[in-house]
Amino acid sequence: MPTWLFLILAAVAVVGAGVVVLHRNPVKSALALVMVMFTLAVLYLGLSASFLAVIQVMVYAGAVMVLFLFVLFLLNVGVESPFSTRIARRLSAGLVGMLMGLTLAGALLVRGPAAAAASAPPVAQDFGTIEAVGRLLFTRYLLPFELLSVLLLVAIVGAVFASRPRWPVPEVPEELWPEGTRPGGTTYTPEGEPREGPRTEDRTGGDA
């Protein structure tokens, strides 16, 4: 990858990351994050990691960002005062960010010149293709790969369980209730919130 192209992409990525952190509107933060993801995908292409570039666009810019935007639209979040009002939090954020940036930049400046001068070693034609990565993934890294599938299953079950609709329970007209099953003391408002009575028994609608 030529240096000028890298510099342009790096500038776009840093500006996009800054917009993610600094913009008042969370939806625009999400869109700036999409821009950073695409920039990183192009950088992966320049590093001859073509399979990972495709995965980056599909998983991050596709699935994860759609999830973020859905949640943002679902929550209908406001645009005011994005930063913490606690002065201690703001100071610690600035301090930690600056220290971390200085540490990383210092480490790179001490060790960097040799690495900067070195050009990338030549690689085979199929470096970074899905065949080459997949061969390693299914031999040496087979156990982490299989554990990853278990992790994804757990995440699916956890996400579904955490976001299951608990309320309102299905409305049943009072005259259809069998004798003696009416929960004593619980009054159902039109919004479906119980005013009194045990919540733990009623809110799951009896499916727990």
Added chain:
Amino acid sequence: MGLSGYLVLSALLFAIGVGGVLLRRNVVVIIMSVELMLNAANLALVAFSRYLPGHDGQVLAFIVIAVAAAEAAVGLALVVQVARSRGTVDVDDLTLLRG
């Protein structure tokens, strides 16, 4: 472009992500900043994978992408539940667990 250029960019993105996690109030933007940090780490992994060279870094980056997707799904489901029950996603207002 040498290896250190990619590493400097990765460090910059990571530091910006840390700043976002510490600075922002909206939980969704905080999770976005975490994703930014994971992506910065991925960039370093892929850069090392190219310059060493070897595919191990790319496999690790692949695993990181999958873990990040799972983290985002579970985290956002929890955020939705918190917003439903507490009515806010502002971390300054979610002080139930403060000692």
